[in-house]
Amino acid sequence: KDIMNFLEVENSKQKVQMSIHQFTNMCFKQCITNATNPELSAGEEQCLNNCVNRFLDTNIRIVKGLQNIQ
Amino acid sequence: KDIMNFLEVENSKQKVQMSIHQFTNMCFKQCITNATNPELSAGEEQCLNNCVNRFLDTNIRIVKGLQNIQ
Amino acid sequence: KDIMNFLEVENSKQKVQMSIHQFTNMCFKQCITNATNPELSAGEEQCLNNCVNRFLDTNIRIVKGLQNIQ
Amino acid sequence: QISQELAIANATELVNKVTENCFETCMKTPYAEGNDSCVDSCLAKYMRSWNSISRAYIQRIQQSPDKNA
């Protein structure tokens, strides 16, 4: 039972990690246009934050919409 | 034997489904430029239809071409 | 032991093949703009060559950079 | 159980693809505001596209069974 528990926790941690990889890849492309400065500007940071939140909004709305169709 | 048969049918059904996912994803990006109207216009529907058929034409031509090379 | 050896060689050959698939896909998109002529121009060939080498430069630099962070 | 697992895999793939496409269509950098009505409309349009493409693909497979991809 402990092993199952351990696997489950690892599995959900891994899913969160993989989502962060996906979001960073997607939002970096959208929000970061030049890399001459290694710091994030306030505008870039805000864009990254909005990007994740709007993506999750979209995802939630789609899941609800598909549940209503069924 | 029945189980093998069942698995094979499921497997090929699943391949068709996954192809439809791939085509919809690809052709939606190409043919649908705005989503303000939930209906497909006649032009959009025609574009989706052509998109799948031209993609399959390309695929068939490539497979034949590669067989000729060997 | 021979089997392990065989599997390891096959595995690394496969990794090289898959990298070549990835590079060709990426660099073809970047360097080849029209396909009316089946031959590669000298400029296209040079672009493909540079594309692979700059990608590998980037990869090596990133790996070193991440090792320094740790 | 296998059919059920495949159904889940299909549903997951659908959710992921619709989310990606409707995020791209409905949200614009710098992404300040949400746009639920666009997402709803986009989902409906995506499902119609899915149906339209299924018909076209299955018609094509049936015409030439040896030619499907």
Add this chain to the structure above:
Amino acid sequence: QISQELAIANATELVNKVTENCFETCMKTPYAEGNDSCVDSCLAKYMRSWNSISRAYIQRIQQSPDKNA
């Protein structure tokens, strides 16, 4: 061992994604010259973006545990 394998999978995914993004950002066709200083800066920026997005995502999950993707 499992944790270690996942750590390797994560590191590999990170290296691949940073390489792709920084190649795109720093190298221009016909790709004649390298640009190490851009790559270094891009890597630093990517890691900051990763951290920023992690915070935003985890904050969101904690607000509404049933709403994460």
Add this chain to the structure above:
Amino acid sequence: QISQELAIANATELVNKVTENCFETCMKTPYAEGNDSCVDSCLAKYMRSWNSISRAYIQRIQQSPDKNA
């Protein structure tokens, strides 16, 4: 058998990538007409690119065996 499975995996990957790239290069929205001569030429060009890139990559690996990706 393993070598054969890998050969099939490679051929499948090749067919998929060439199809995607040559569809993109040769077919234009709204995709009304096919364009076989473009596809043939595109396939030939893709295979030449593949060979050219293989040579460049293998040359690079041999120069610096510890530096390959």
